[in-house]
Amino acid sequence: MHESEQLVAQLAALEERFRQRLHDELDELNHLADHLHRTPGALQDLRDRLHKLAGSAGTFGYAVLGERCRELEQRAQAELDAPHRSSAVLNSLAEATHHLNQLLEHTPDARTEHQRLDTPTTDEGDQRHIGLLVADDQMREQLERTLGSFGYQTSCFDNPTTLHQADHIDAMIVDTSPPGSTLLQDPVFRQRDAQSPPLLVISSQDNFTGRLHAVRVGAIGFFTKPVDLPMLESRLERCFNTLQGGPFRVLIIDDDTELSARYALVLSSAGMMVDTLSDPQQLLDKMTAFSPEVVLMDLSMPQYSGPELAQVIRLNDDWLRVPIVYLSAEVNAERQMSALLKAGDDFITKPISDSALLTTVYARAQRARMVSEALARDSLTGLLKHADIKEQVEIEAERALRTRSPLTVAMIDIDRFKSVNDRYGHASGDSVIRALSNLLRQRLRKIDRLGRYGGEEFVAVLPGCSEDDAFSILDSIRQAFSAVQFSSTQGKPFNCTFSAGISSCMAPGWNNSALLEDADRALYQAKESGRDRVCKAGVSSN
Amino acid sequence: MTMILKRIMHIEDDPSIQEVARVALEVVGGFEVRSCDSGADGLAAADDFSPQLVLLDVMMPGMDGPQTLIELRKLPCMQGVPIVFMTAKAQTQEVAAYRDLGAAGVIIKPFDPMTLSDQIREIWEYKHA
Structure with a gap:
């Protein structure tokens, strides 16, 4: 207790010093931003300073500022990697850098969460920012009004490039009407990846091809006109909830402690919360205490087989929806199937690369969380009964x-x-x-x-x-x-x-x-x- | 039996991060910490301090984290000493690349000062399990 009080006091003093230094740091960033066009090396300096702030701001409670710095750092890096400097990109980078100062006022500090809760209004820092690329005036106005009512902030764009270059967009809505539009075939949509903000597509036609094009650019929602706006808002909220619900919890059951520690390190490096279990006798206690969203289980352990343990888990109704993935060197399809028939959902064959392990676990965990949320709530509203x-x-x-x-x-x-x-x-x-x-x-x-x-x-x-x-x-x-x-x-x-x-x-x-x-x-x-x-x-x- | 971790060298050019990590590691973890401002400082202090674990920033002016790691590895006193990267970059591919360089672990910034020591201990225990 004493140590923790001492730490809190020392951290508070450091935070205060950081806050004072932060103003100088932002002044320096602004100065560099103003000289991006003229001074050689300014872009690199800016990138370095943004990188530093991306690492330190969050540690001192300025999480939003840290995140924004990281985004700007990536944009600066992309420009450094580009064969030629683009004046438009430099201008937009400079402008975004100048806006960093505003985040000092609005940044919610994790250590003062209880104070924020006492304020009976929605904090502006929590506001989600939605980018709209919608040519149809009436549709756009409806979206702005409805999303505004739900507490979202909206910005309109007139082409895919400016939308994707925009600063801090949490999700984007793109209208692909009229029929035959090739908007989604624009290269910037094709370059989207897992880091890109979620995309919702609006179309005037409900057909397979339209949906396929949307899926190919990673859309998470497809809505046909006339758009059910509350339904669209529901989809947005669900996607933010899935992104926000804290780290995925993964339990690794393996008697090879070295191997499970290695998997645990890989998964926790990617931000997941991992627990390991080497003694299956503790299985029920561990499941109850940790409440995993995914279980990774060795197929064969000295005293118990993986399918036996999986069946033990499945005997409890509360854990029916937890995916169980076997880790095994077993490549015999028949034996794999026999294990899956008893219980369990998937196989990962050892050895497995770090990225394949991450992808498999991430996909399973994401799906499990969505299903779990859908089951726990009132089917229509998601509220208490x-x-x-x-x-x-x-x-x-x-x-x-x-x-x-x-x-x-x-x-x-x-x-x-x-x-x-x-x-x-x-x-x-x-x-x-x-x-x-x-x-x-x-x-x-x-x-x-x-x-x-x-x-x-x-x-x-x-x-x-x-x-x-x-x-x-x-x-x-x-x-x-x-x-x-x-x-x-x-x-x-x-x-x-x-x-x-x-x-x-x-x-x-x-x-x-x-x-x-x-x-x-x-x-x-x-x-x-x-x-x-x-x-x-x-x-x-x- | 796991050897007890006591001495940690922290190489980081950002004074804010240096301070907060020092407080977190000393107060919560009870470690002895030597803070170094650059890769060159770290190399110069390694023999005298003889760290059991090195916490190393990736992006530093002059000698960056990966270069420092390579140079540290050449010192006789640093043989077998786990080196942990600390970075704001946390893409999966980058984490894998740092591991390929021989890093014992990667700690992602921003970090929580309250749990930093636990993270380090976890890496240490895994390394010595």
């Missing part, structure tokens, strides 16, 4: 009482939802529900709890949030939701609104037993007074 959100209200109410901090509960109900289903069909109704749940998730904080209370009714639990703060957040979400444009399966556009009732309890001498009922009463009041509004129940004080 009725009983779970009620339980969360109780847990948070008790916590608020203990910590003497405010708590607000909101009940949200989509206005005239039945007529949406009747007029536009149930598929459109589902799309509205999904859109509202995504919007709430985007706009609320990570510590807030969200649940689908009934058909079109939602509950949000906002710890540490006063009634006034909750009112302003929900009211801004209400406005954003009413701006989302939906389209029926026949392509007919429509909008929706919601009403909300909020109820808070404030220390001291409060009453937390009737929060949900009070919120429900306030919701009724909002409906009665004309819908599309948020009503407060008033502070319960006894």
